[in-house]
Amino acid sequence: MSHPSASRPAMRQRAQDLYRAVWRWHFYAGLIVLPFLISLAITGALYLFHDDIDRWWHADLMTVEARQTATVAPSAQRDAALAAVDGEAFRYVPPADATRAAEVDVTRPDGSRVAVFVDPFEGEVTGQMPYRGTVMWWVRQLHSLSLFGNEASMLIEIVGGWTILLVLTGIYLWWPRGRRGGVVSVRARPxxxxxWRDLHAVTGLFVGGFLLFLAVTGMPWSTVWGSKVNELANGHNFGYPDGVRVNVPMSEERLAERETTTWSLEQAQLPTSEAMTDAGAAAPIGLDRAVAIFEAKGLAPGYAVNLPSGPAGVYTGSAYPDDLSRQRVVHLDQYRGEALLDMGYADYGPLGRGLEWGVNVHMGQQYGVANKLILALACAGIVLLCVSAAAMWWKRRPAGKLGVPPAPADPRRLRGVLALLAIGGAIFPLVGASMIVMAVVDALVRRRGAARRAVSV
Incomplete structure (x- = not known):
């Protein structure tokens, strides 16, 4: 029978091999995501304050002098916009407060879209810009990489999955194991x-949870995984419980084609209006009446109204305020003014509510200023985490080499880590595909290193 002390070196070797295997994949994860994480953190921190920044940057268009007088009718505001821009109005956004201009979105004959801003008190145009042409919309597109096309936005899904791996492996590497320095304090000088090692570890301790939360809650926007979860959430009457939707004929037009909508409603189809009644052909209620109905129903300030896209179209009022409990979508029959659909956050199923809560917190909306400030600090911490990782790697790497952490003496330790990674890869297909590529690269790197050592011997 072997003495216990004889097995201690073997146990230490196994522990060291496992540490090296985890460290090696933590390095690969960082190599892939660090540049993206810096961009995501900076653009994400800016977008937390998108409303304030847009109002300041575009103040000449979006801001008006508050008055005690009544505003002109929404239809008059729409007509003023159409007098300035030739085309067809498809969306109207009433002012959220007395200091804001109304927005009328117009499709030009050539198919381009323009946002026209109108002083609601005077009925005069304050200016125009391309639809979704604000500086913060550009930042949002940069954040999601959709600025560079749908293919580029797939990288966000890959980055999100590797970021989850980065955090989980980072927790393992940070674990004290009887060590005191570099756990919650930073040793030495810059x-x-x-x-840099301690700064990286301690920063990761405090922002790792936020980074994991942001990576997970950002996945619903991803190209492959997000679309599949969207189908699952909306698979049964678009994720709405039985009895929420009235029995009306549905068109082939999607809500997301007309309006930037909440994630769980992107696949929702629009109802159709009925022009014929028992008394004969009905006349449209018009924009003024539609807005009055939405106001009477108590839609939260800042809501948008999508105008009917043809004789069978509907008026859609959609409100996505910071408070999820006030999130709401109402479709009105354009002839009778009846609500064909009136849905709020409370009507979503458990999956939809959970996903919407995660998205709302991710965007810094759910808990007011505190939500924004905490996430802004977390974004600053993420940048520091990336900078410290780069500095640590630069000081550690051999001259002229990449500085990949040493492979474990027993390759089976890598297989165990890869088995765990395969689980994550099965959940996130694009991430799994990238992991296979990385595993092949790692095998080639290890084989090349083994060949060099054989030659030197």
């Missing part, structure tokens, strides 16, 4: 590698 010139030393140990300073």
């Amino acid at each position: 010139g030393k590698r140990v300073f």
